[in-house]
Amino acid sequence: MTGHLKTWPIILALSILSAPLVLMYAYLFIDTVTNSPPGSFIPNEFTLEHWAFLWHTPPGRPSIWRVTFNSLLFAASTSLLVIVVSSMAGYVLSRLNVPARGFFLAGVMVLHAFPAITLIVAIFLVLQMIGLYNTLIGVILVKAAIDMPLGIWLMKGFYDTVPWEIEMAGIQDGASRFTVWRKLVLPQVKPGIFALWLFAFLLGWSEFILPQVLAPSGDVQVLSVYLASLIADDNNFDMALFKSVGLFYIAPVLILFFVFQNYLMNIYGGGSKG
Amino acid sequence: MSASRDIVESGPARIGTRAAPARPRFAWLNSSKGLGLVLIMPALLLVIAFFLAPVILTGVFAFTNMSTATGITGGAYQISPGALRVLTDRYGMGELAERLGQPTYVVDEQGLAALAEMEIDQDIIDGLKRRLGETFSSRRDFERVIRDLPTRPNTRTVKRISDAFSRSLANARFASAGALMSAAEAIDPELTDDEKAALREATYTGWSWTTDNFRRLITSPQTMRILFNTIFFVAATxxxxxxxxxxxxxxxTHYIPDRPAGIFRIIWFLPRISPAVIYVLLWKWLAWDTGFLSAFLDNFGIRPRNWMLDSAFNAWVFVILINGFVGASMGMLIFASAIKAIPQSLFHAASVDGAYRWQQIRHIILPHLKWPILFVTCYQTLSLLTSIEQTLLSTDGGPGGATEIWSLAIYHTALNNYAGNLQYGYGAAMALVLVVIGIVLSLLYLRLFNYRALIIKPRIEH
Amino acid sequence: MRILLDKFSKSFGAVKVIEDMTLEIKDGEMLALLGPSGCGKSTTLFAICGIHKVTGGRIYFGDRDMTDLPSQERNVGVVFQSYALYPHMNVAENIAFPLRIRNLPGAEIKRLVDEMADLVHIGNLLDRRPAELSGGQQQRVALARALVRRPNVLLLDEPLANLDAKLRLEMRSEIRRIQLETGITAILVTHDQVEAMSMCDRIAIMNAGQIIQIATPKEMYRNPRTTFVAGFLGNPPIAFVEAEARDGMLAVKNADIRLPVPPDAVTPPDGTPVIIGIRPENLGPEGDAIIRGRVSFIETQGRENLYDIKLENGSVLRSIQRVRDDISLDDEVEWRVRSDRLFVFAENGERL
Structure with missing residues (x-):
């Protein structure tokens, strides 16, 4: 930091640039608990009426709790699958002397960069053929598979930081390679697994296009699809309702993000897609 | 000390050797190869099922005419009005079409059995039995024959009898080409091979192999437009x-104190962590005709309108803003950490030299950002090329297809559109273009970022 | 237990690190593998414990051929330079780990852990995590963990390198005490000649993948086989000067110094170029051969002083003597060496 240079003009300029974002997110909250007179954006009454969707299910739509449960199930299952599969495969790529290891490593890097969303047409047709269309299981498997290359790559990075000597000591102590992984190495990468789990959970919770295409209807709808269909319905335009559902939907994301910022920033910076 | 003395003196406690642990029950779990195979198997299966197979299948589907109409599993053979029209128009076999389309009357055992069921006079049945195997191409001809029978049935009975022998092929469905052919030959035993082939193709309801998708992709003016949109979108964003x-x-943020810098970084991170649906909703709130922008500009006498969709220009502005705000955070993080890695001494030296801030930026910061910029550019090109959620949720390609980008066009062609006829085959052909670009670019990154440096030989050798 | 490496070879890809090395470690003996970094001593250690597969040769523990057995079945205790304690387990759990793997009953494990903790004097630390221990304490835990399963052999890989000077002195004698009390066969890998000499029964000195000499520390110091060995042992180190055999004497090149051939060496034919090694403690006021030079450097070490003497041909000899006030920098001196303590080497470094 060069002390003698004034910083306030920069802060001012950044504040002006950031104003639209701040405004949008501020009103996301404000509009859900207030009413404003038409044409104005200064609230004149406090109300909880926009939150009625929590206990009153509009006709023709699934209950918000059903949808929330689906979202939770979807995000929890994909993230669990991602950490299990990645923590296994990441260890192989980081530590085990397997044939074609270089090929696997290159494969993971290519898959990590490869835009899986381009495969959605084929996946859509395959799920229809094998009868997993419009099921949570189908879309969970697809989402987990798509997030997995990043997961493997991150887990490999975490394993790389575990000292080799710990593994060597383990096998000298008589433990099998499996026991060494399970009992000695996995505990060392716990924080990494947690970060990956959190990251994958948030990715799953936020996912829209996959459930929209692969599991769009009724019983298996997740929050993102539910909210999108609410917004797309031209007959019931109610911005305050959209925002209330939206706030309900985004709140866990914001809370987790603010609490575990430090865990997440590294992963986001390390190249998630978007 | 005394305890250890004991060990020396009392013989058995002196450290001899203890047996090695028993060989583990699953010995293969103890070698790199065995354990490696087990641990990598789930990942491998997922990759095969959801990357490898879809890549190949995208290529396969691209050479079919699959659509909602054809279905995605095999089809049947149906002599539908549409199929007859195809037979007339495409194969010039109007006569055959007419014959197949018209009701036909065949005196057969099945019809006779039906008559017996209807408790028709046995004399009539016997009379018709004599004409077994005869075919009549019009109801009138057949009914005349019935009326001419010695029993002389009344008009209502004649109608019931003729109905029982009606063997129309119109709208009949056949599970196989063989069934279709035997039915057609029953009506017209003198079908030529050409006619048979034409009939088979015209009446098939399932999908078939074709290269039409690519021909259409190359010749369609729509393709050029979408291509241009995509390039413009990616480059501009x-x-x-x-x-x-x-x-x-x-x-x-590098030039301001840590605390405000952290706040700004978090603000600019919000678009990335927010689910696309809600993030785009906020932009809609900003842009819609009852939204913030309209209400605000109303004070200056500007008519409220849906700013996001009222003109192609505005739509592009919003599409780029919406996608750009999400994309900015990744670059921000990577560039910020690259700047942080620049030795502080360089900055101090520069400020002693009296270099102004922008000179610092030009001569110190920017040269250090070369690689990060290359990385972000590579990475984000692919991301933007295939990004879909934000654009789908905001303009949905509108107004009038002005912001229709490639990935969105795939979605609209194959997965979701208002017309309801989803062209899977054509969509797969469009997706194949992106798949190929994706594979080429990801392989390019691999070369660019020299993955060999990452492969270190494992230190435990078995 | 006796350990035997029989014509052991190891390559990494095309690079041959060790070739045809034969080495026997006697039962209950502590042997040092001493050498500079990259000489193959760690590779040898990794081959003994099974982390590396050997490229050729056999490895025997006692009479048993261990060459193709995995590490887990060799029952080797290893103490690593970084100690490699398991960070998520406390001290007791660390020590108990090898016993848990062997499915010993809990009471037995507890008894053995306590016994071992007493042996290495960490009985009061059993509940701590490794991160809460000092370097010396971590080392004791690592030793306890390596010994608790009564290994066939104890391998110590640069065990003192991460300790500060004072602790190093303390742990040196501690490790030796524990080794002697347990009577275990041990191999110490180190690049530090002081460690090797002070802790071990015998030293195997290695260079470029080969064992140059195996001997007791005393023998090796007194009777180095090559210039490499002579140069590696001793602090301050030995000094070498080039010379030539002339008339049954050794004439230092470009200097008016003639030294007699030591009694245990063969007199080389006239004109043979040789290298003479003189240890600093053998150059001083006493001796039978004269060396003239100028004092070019004086280092005070407290009890003794180290003098560098520059000969007229430019080469430098060292002398370590009691502190004396009669000599200062740039003085011309005429000192003596004991010719029976000289080492004479051929040009290729082999002792004559």
Whole structure:
């Protein structure tokens, strides 16, 4: 930091640039608990009426709790699958002397960069053929598979930081390679697994296009699809309702993000897609 | 000390050797190869099922005419009015079509059995039995024959009898080509091979192999437009936001104290962590005709309108803003950490030299950002090329297809459109273009970022 | 237990690190593998414990051929330079780990852990995590963990390198005490000649993948086989000067110094170029051969002083003597060496 240079003009300029974002997110909250007179954006009454969707299910739509449960199930299952599969495969790529290891490593890097969303047409047709269309299981498997290359790559990075000597000591102590992984190495990468789990959970919770295409209807709808269909319905335009559902939907994301910022920033910076 | 003495003196406690642990029950779990195979198997299966197979299948589907109409499993043979029209128009076999379309009357055992069921006079049945195997191409001809029978049935009975022998093929469905042919030959035993082939093709309801998708892709003027849109979208967003604005944010936050810098970084991170649906909703709130922008500009006498969709220009502005705000954060993080890695001594030396801030930026910061910029550019090109959620949720390609980009066009062709006829085959052909670009670019990154450096030989050898 | 490496070879890809090395470690003996970094001593250690597969040769523990057995079945205790304690387990759990793997009953494990903790004097630390221990304490835990399963052999890989000077002195004698009390066969890998000499029964000195000499520390110091060995042992180190055999004497090149051939060496034919090694403690006021030079450097070490003497041909000899006030920098001196303590080497470094 060069002390003698004034910083306030920069802060001012950044504040002006950031104003639209701040405004949008501020009103996301404000509009859900207030009413404003038409044409104005200064609230004149406090109300909880926009939150009625929590206990009153509009006709023709699934209950918000059903949808929330689906979202939770979807995000929890994909993230669990991602950490299990990645923590296994990441260890192989980081530590085990397997044939074609270089090929696997290159494969993971290519898959990590490869835009899986381009495969959605084929996946859509395959799920229809094998009868997993419009099921949570189908879309969970697809989402987990798509997030997995990043997961493997991150887990490999975490394993790389575990000292080799710990593994060597383990096998000298008589433990099998499996026991060494399970009992000695996995505990060392716990924080990494947690970060990956959190990251994958948030990715799953936020996912829209996959459930929209692969599991769009009724019983298996997740929050993102539910909210999108609410917004797309031209007959019931109610911005305050959209925002209330939206706030309900985004709140866990914001809370987790603010609490575990430090865990997440590294992963986001390390190249998630978007 | 005394305890250890004991060990020396009392013989058995002196350290001899203890047996090695028993060989583990699953010995293969103890070698790199065995354990490696087990641990990598789930990942491998997922990759095969959801990457490898879809890549191949995208290629396969691209050479079919699959659509909602054809279904995705095999089809049947149906002599539908549409199929007859095809037979007439495409194969010039109007006569055959007419014959197949008309009701036909065949005196057969099945019809006679039906008559017996209807408790028709046995004399009539016997009379018709004599004409077994005869075919009549019009109801009138057949009914005349019935009326001419010695029993002389009344008009109502004649109608019931003729109905029982009606063997129309119109709208009949056959599970196989063989069934279709035997039915057609029953009506017209003198079908030529050409006619048979034409009939088979015209009446098939399932999908078939074709290269039409690619011909259409190349010749359609729509393709050029979408291609241009895509290139414009990727280039503009990348340049303005993913690298340009990201760099501005990174450099600006570098020059202010840590606390406000952290706050700004979090603010600019919100678009990335927010689910696309809600993030785009906020932009809609800003842009819609009852939204913030309209209400605000109303004070200056500007008519409220849906700013996001009222003109192609505005739609592009919003599409780029919406995607750009998401993309900026990744560049911001990467550039910021690259700037942080520049030795502080360089900055101090520069400020002693009296270099102004922008000179610092030009001569110290920017040269250090070369690789990060390359990385972000590579990475985000692919991301933007295949990004779909934000654009789908905001303009949905509108107004009038002005912001229809490639990935969105795939979605509209194959997965969701208002017309309801989803052209899977054509969509797969469009997707195949992106798949190929994706594979080529990801392989390119692999070369660019020299993955060999990452492969270190494992230190435990078995 | 006796350990035997029989014509052991190891390559990494095309690079041959060790070739045809034969080495026997006697039962209950502590042997040092001493050498500079990259000489193959760690590779040898990794081959003994099974982390590396050997490229050729056999490895025997006692009479048993261990060459193709995995590490887990060799029952080797290893103490690593970084100690490699398991960070998520406390001290007791660390020590108990090898016993848990062997499915010993809990009471037995507890008894053995306590016994071992007493042996290495960490009985009061059993509940701590490794991160809460000092370097010396971590080392004791690592030793306890390596010994608790009564290994066939104890391998110590640069065990003192991460300790500060004072602790190093303390742990040196501690490790030796524990080794002697347990009577275990041990191999110490180190690049530090002081460690090797002070802790071990015998030293195997290695260079470029080969064992140059195996001997007791005393023998090796007194009777180095090559210039490499002579140069590696001793602090301050030995000094070498080039010379030539002339008339049954050794004439230092470009200097008016003639030294007699030591009694245990063969007199080389006239004109043979040789290298003479003189240890600093053998150059001083006493001796039978004269060396003239100028004092070019004086280092005070407290009890003794180290003098560098520059000969007229430019080469430098060292002398370590009691502190004396009669000599200062740039003085011309005429000192003596004991010719029976000289080492004479051929040009290729082999002792004559």
């Amino acid at each position: 990348l340049l303005i936001f993913n690298t340009g604005f990201a760099m501005l944010l990174a450099i600006a």
